[in-house]
Amino acid sequence: MDTLRRAMGVLMSKRQAVEQVQKVSLAVSAFKDGLRDRPSIQLTGELPGSCRGSVEGSVHEVQEEKEAEASTPVLQKESSLKRAAWERLRDGRGVEPEEFDRTSRFTPPAFIRPTRKLDDDKPPDICLEPREPVVNDEMCDVCEVWTAESLFPCRVCTRVFHDGCLRRMGYIQGDSAAEVTEMAHTETGWSCHYCDNLNLLLTEEEMYSLTETFQQCKVIPDCSLTLEDFVRYRHQAAKRGDSDRALSEEQEEQAARQFAALDPEHRGHIEWPDFLSHESLLLLQQLRPQNSLLRLLTVKERERARTTFLAQGSGSTISEAECRRAQHSWFCKRLPEAPSCSVRFVDWPTFLRESVIYILAARPNSAAIHLKPPG
Numbered sequence: 001m002d003t004l005r006r007a008m009g010v011l012m013s014k015r016q017a018v019e020q021v022q023k024v025s026l027a028v029s030a031f032k033d034g035l036r037d038r039p040s041i042q043l044t045g046e047l048p049g050s051c052r053g054s055v056e057g058s059v060h061e062v063q064e065e066k067e068a069e070a071s072t073p074v075l076q077k078e079s080s081l082k083r084a085a086w087e088r089l090r091d092g093r094g095v096e097p098e099e100f101d102r103t104s105r106f107t108p109p110a111f112i113r114p115t116r117k118l119d120d121d122k123p124p125d126i127c128l129e130p131r132e133p134v135v136n137d138e139m140c141d142v143c144e145v146w147t148a149e150s151l152f153p154c155r156v157c158t159r160v161f162h163d164g165c166l167r168r169m170g171y172i173q174g175d176s177a178a179e180v181t182e183m184a185h186t187e188t189g190w191s192c193h194y195c196d197n198l199n200l201l202l203t204e205e206e207m208y209s210l211t212e213t214f215q216q217c218k219v220i221p222d223c224s225l226t227l228e229d230f231v232r233y234r235h236q237a238a239k240r241g242d243s244d245r246a247l248s249e250e251q252e253e254q255a256a257r258q259f260a261a262l263d264p265e266h267r268g269h270i271e272w273p274d275f276l277s278h279e280s281l282l283l284l285q286q287l288r289p290q291n292s293l294l295r296l297l298t299v300k301e302r303e304r305a306r307t308t309f310l311a312q313g314s315g316s317t318i319s320e321a322e323c324r325r326a327q328h329s330w331f332c333k334r335l336p337e338a339p340s341c342s343v344r345f346v347d348w349p350t351f352l353r354e355s356v357i358y359i360l361a362a363r364p365n366s367a368a369i370h371l372k373p374p375g
Contacts, residue, residue, distance in 0.1 A: 113204050120292045128306060128316070128348040132299050136160050141192075142169060155189025156363050157298050169193075195363045198277040198370065201284060201296060210283050213237055224269040230259045261369035274368040281361050281371045290353045293360065301359050309351050317345040327355055327373040330362035 136153045139146045142165035151160035166172045171193050194200065202210065214221070217236040225233070231247075234255045239245050247255065262270040262278060284293060297305070308329060312322040323346045346354070361371035 113200070113202065113207065115203055116288075116292065120295050121289045123291050123349075124294050126294060126297075126302055126349075126352060128309065131306060132303055134158070134300055134303055140165055142166070152190060152192075154192035154195060156191050156195035156300060158300070159192050159194065161192065191363050191365050196365050197273070198360065198363060199280040201360070202280055206283055206287060209287075210279060213240060216240060222272050224271055225275055226269050227256065227259050230270065230275075231255050258372050261372040264367045264369070270368070271366075273364075274366055274370060277361075277364055277366075277370045281357060284360070285357055285371075290356060293356045294352065296360060297356060305352055305355060305359060309348060317347050318351065320344040320346060322346075323351055323354060324373065326351070327358045330355075330358050331369050 136151075136158050137160050139160075140151060140162045141159040142161060147162070151162060152166070153160045163172075199207075213219075217233050217240070219225075219233060231252060234251075235247050238247050238251075258278070259270060260266075262274050308326045309318065312318040312326060318326075357371060358373055361369070364370060
């Protein structure tokens, strides 16, 4: 009998030691991960309805420990995946580093979000004449090596890329190379990964504001949205900070038209990258003055704007209808001809200010229209 009691004493001492270690381990993990909503695993000293001093009770406790340990990795994995999605959104990364096969691909470059300069709200000097020369880089932006191979130029910036480098970086896969080649030789051209993601235009502060809105409106990163999801989100975003505010019927119809523009193939949902680019544009439009937006334009975009403006007429001004047609032209969409009673004329600086947000919206390679012009 004494031997059995000593054995039980050793067993319970081990049990208490395990409890202490597990509690400390859970506390450290919760502190590191910062997961406030993580389900807790309760490790109590006694089990209801059981006899703590009995062998049967001890065996039952050990079985519960094993079940808890088995469920812990599942909970940690789910929390890790959710946290990783938010971190990708915050850092502007489309692919996690572990998703790259490092034996055959390069490591993606670290991205640092832009910062606004003190004078970026002052009018930039973008004249209609003289024209600016557009010269692409000579070396591949990835390997920084010049070769006789054909390089893919970006239609937005002056960067160029090797086909093989884009493959090793994971930016094109399979038949994507053929699509990039075809796009690079069309009038619209191909947008590189730096310019394709409009979310990368946001500063850290702007990204924090957008992430906070997503979290409050319960938007899950990397998930597609239906029309119902999109309109509900617009209602919630409108009510943020003002619970009495709601979308009008006209605003609901406008949201539905924007959804259709983001879903050109009529699949009934919009992809996360398109939604993210759209919301990033709205935030830029809300927080930044137009002069600041004008400073985001590249030399290629400025030259295309000049070409478009000059093609609308021979003078220094164009009509408002011609300005609207130009805004739709960024997306290669033909605006239906409609009679207009407006006699307002638009000069070059006004044309550029009113068009800048649509020029930026046309950067992504996606067929979606990320900010639908009026009309």
